[in-house]
Amino acid sequence: MTRTNWCRVLPTGARFTILSPLPVEHVRERLSDAIGPMPTSLFHRHRLPFTGTIRGDSFDMVRTVRGRNSFRPWIRGTIEAAAPGTRLHGTMRLHEAVLAIMATFTVLPSLVFLRLAYEGVRSGHVDRAAPIALAVVLFMLAMTLGGFALESRLALRELAAVVEASHSELR
Secondary structure, eight states: OEEEOGGGOOTTOEEEEEEESSOHHHHHHHHHHHEEOOOSSTTOOOSSSEEEEEETTEEEEEEOOSSOOTTOOEEEEEEEEETTEEEEEEEEEOOHHHHHHHHHHHHHHHHHHHHHHHHHHHHSOOOTHHHHHHHHHHHHHHHHHHHHHHHHHHHHHHHHHHTTOSEEEEO
């Protein structure tokens, strides 16, 4: 059973919990088998569901996809024993560089819109570029939040399948 609280799935960090009936050793082994090394080139891809590292009871990875997708969350988490099996918990975040680029492409049109709106109120004449700047801001926000939320949900589902989860939650 997967549950998602969409109000809290933000690119700056969504927390997840996955419960698996498998023992810790089996979960660690399954994760290790599902995580491949980081690609050495743009053309090098493997068929494993994740790319990254697992060290002891912690993992740091990203879902493997064909092509490029900047909205894939970086998944960091830990593995711990829980009554009747294992619990994985951690966070999903946008890569810092992607977050910085998307923030820039959102803040700059926001400043343009605010300046045009201020001038429009002062002069009594609204510039036709103001609604365009606002539309750009809303589009960038929707694309970032929607892309991240969708990719987080896909990553959670894939990770839950790897460890045969009985319950998973993204909040």
